[in-house]
Amino acid sequence: MTIAKRCFSAPGKALLAGGYLVLDAENSSFVTALSARIYAITSSQFVGSTLPTITVLSPQFQEGEWSYTICRSPATGFVSVTTLTPNRRNPFVQSAIATVVNYLSATGILQTAMPSLTINILSDNAYHSQPSDGVLPFNKHLLPIVAVPKTGLGSSAALTTSLVAALLSFYGDMNPVASESKTILHNLAQLAHCNAQGKVGSGFDVACAVFGSIVYRRFQPSIISSLPSAPTSSDREMEASYLLSLTNIIDADWNVGTGACAVPRRLRLLMGDVTGGSETPAMVQMVLQWRKEGGDSAAAVWTALGKANEKLIAAMIGLGEQAVEMPEEYDAFVDEVLKVSAMGIRQLGLSNGGRTGELFALVVDAIIEIRDNLRIMTIRSGAQIEPIEQTRLLDACSTLPGVLGGIVPGAGGYDAVCLLAAEAAVDAIAKHTEGEFEKVKWLELREEAHGVREEDLLEIEKFL
Numbered sequence: 518m519t520i521a522k523r524c525f526s527a528p529g530k531a532l533l534a535g536g537y538l539v540l541d542a543e544n545s546s547f548v549t550a551l552s553a554r555i556y557a558i559t560s561s562q563f564v565g566s567t568l569p570t571i572t573v574l575s576p577q578f579q580e581g582e583w584s585y586t587i588c589r590s591p592a593t594g595f596v597s598v599t600t601l602t603p604n605r606r607n608p609f610v611q612s613a614i615a616t617v618v619n620y621l622s623a624t625g626i627l628q629t630a631m632p633s634l635t636i637n638i639l640s641d642n643a644y645h646s647q648p649s650d651g652v653l654p655f656n657k658h659l660l661p662i663v664a665v666p667k668t669g670l671g672s673s674a675a676l677t678t679s680l681v682a683a684l685l686s687f688y689g690d691m692n693p694v695a696s697e698s699k700t701i702l703h704n705l706a707q708l709a710h711c712n713a714q715g716k717v718g719s720g721f722d723v724a725c726a727v728f729g730s731i732v733y734r735r736f737q738p739s740i741i742s743s744l745p746s747a748p749t750s751s752d753r754e755m756e757a758s759y760l761l762s763l764t765n766i767i768d769a770d771w772n773v774g775t776g777a778c779a780v781p782r783r784l785r786l787l788m789g790d791v792t793g794g795s796e797t798p799a800m801v802q803m804v805l806q807w808r809k810e811g812g813d814s815a816a817a818v819w820t821a822l823g824k825a826n827e828k829l830i831a832a833m834i835g836l837g838e839q840a841v842e843m844p845e846e847y848d849a850f851v852d853e854v855l856k857v858s859a860m861g862i863r864q865l866g867l868s869n870g871g872r873t874g875e876l877f878a879l880v881v882d883a884i885i886e887i888r889d890n891l892r893i894m895t896i897r898s899g900a901q902i903e904p905i906e907q908t909r910l911l912d913a914c915s916t917l918p919g920v921l922g923g924i925v926p927g928a929g930g931y932d933a934v935c936l937l938a939a940e941a942a943v944d945a946i947a948k949h950t951e952g953e954f955e956k957v958k959w960l961e962l963r964e965e966a967h968g969v970r971e972e973d974l975l976e977i978e979k980f981l
């Protein structure tokens with residue numbers, strides 16, 4: 518039995534506003550999908566006499582091969598997924614496989630005679646630091662994937678999402694990216710990603726990989742932590758209980774906020790890669806401890822930052838609407854934005870910019886307020902969210918014509934900055950390479966219009 522090949526891809530992410538606060542379900546965040554995608558290509562296969570196997574190949578990386586046998590219990594339908602490559606583990610791949618095949622088995626969709634499957638993964642170069650001589654869109658690395666430095670675009674979320682989509686299409690004989698299937702795809706990807714990470718983050722990265730640029734409000738962590746551990750022995754009662762719980766969780770309404778949003782026309786998020794690292798889990802722990810022990814003063818900062826985030830989100834949505842409803846006023850103001858720095862944009866907006874100008878001034882003010890509060894959190898929690906080196910760089914960026922402001926994306930740290938600027942100003946911004954600008958490499962990334970989607974195989978297969 519030969520089954521048609523299909524290819525699914527998912528984008529990377531930048532968390533522009535909402536870092537840390539998005540961990541609380543009552544706070545919204547602004548997440549932008551980026552034009553760096555990870556592709557999962559199912560290729561054919563057959564029903565053999567032995568146990569079906571699923572092999573995932575990542576030809577860009579040394580040792581990029583992970584294989585698993587699939588064994589389904591005739592009594593309960595529970596599917597055990599056992600690695601055939603114990604010396605090369607990939608928790609995100611194994612978790613995606615186990616979550617999808619067990620859900621499909623529990624819902625009666627999984628074929629009785631499961632065919633074996635090979636899935637090839639390709640990831641755009643932007644996800645990993647590149648070899649100097651790299652020229653293809655999918656460079657090969659001389660190291661295993663765990664050893665190649667990442668650029669913080671959310672590779673595990675994009676991988677998990679594209680892999681879950683590919684597995685659903687193959688074993689569930691469905692269109693996983695159809696609107697009626699996307700919620701199931703999202704829930705499966707979130708669960709698989711959390712299980713692979715061994716912790717329940719806010720899930721903004723997986724939600725962005727599924728839905729694209731969104732105003733995101735998280736699901737309650739208890740939805741995921743309520744799933745019992747997968748049975749490790751053939752205990753029929755445990756297997757049946759696990760499958761029932763899995764089905765109830767995936768089919769439930771997670772009440773996640775995923776309203777579409779986008780960076781307004783003629784504006785652009787400019788991602789800067791800064792030499793230096795950050796340890797997100799440790800920073801999250803420091804911030805949450807400060808929040809918990811910091812009393813009213815911590816609560817006041819947390820609330821002020823939440824309001825500044827909401828202000829930025831509302832202003833960005835408002836500008837998007839202005840660009841459509843008042844295009845002439847909007848375009849005339851953007852033409853002026855190109856000539857002045859953030860403070861000049863604010864002044865212009867407050868003096869004679871009409872509703873458009875007011876919204877531009879609100880964006881500038883909101884970014885300033887977000888940064889002010891992140892710096893207070895940096896000092897009081899000890900987590901280096903906006904360390905002084907990043908403050909100097911962001912302040913310098915904000916003096917450049919056409920820049921509305923800049924922030925440290927996500928958890929912050931030393932490794933990245935994100936500017937909001939007029940598209941037409943970006944080339945001039947990139948020409949600044951001295952002083953504070955010496956340490957930043959501006960990435961060729963743009964906002965991605967789509968979350969997970971099916972791809973034209975002919976465009977991708979030639980790279981395999």
Ligand SMILES: Nc1ncnc2c1ncn2[C@@H]1O[C@H](COP(=O)(O)OP(=O)(O)O)[C@@H](O)[C@H]1O
Binds near residue numbers: 607608667670673676
């Ligand atoms: N192209 C890929 N092929 C296979 N696995 C991948 C790929 N990209 C990412 N992964 C998986 O995701 C892991 C990286 O996850 P993580 O360390 O959380 O980084 P990120 O912040 O980019 O998600 C890799 O170690 C690997 O297990």
Ligand SMILES: C[C@@](O)(CCOP(=O)(O)OP(=O)(O)O)CC(=O)O
Binds near residue numbers: 669720
């Ligand atoms: C702190 C957070 O709210 C945001 C972290 O954003 P990053 O983009 O920094 O995440 P990593 O890619 O894992 O480093 C944690 C969360 O939302 O889970």
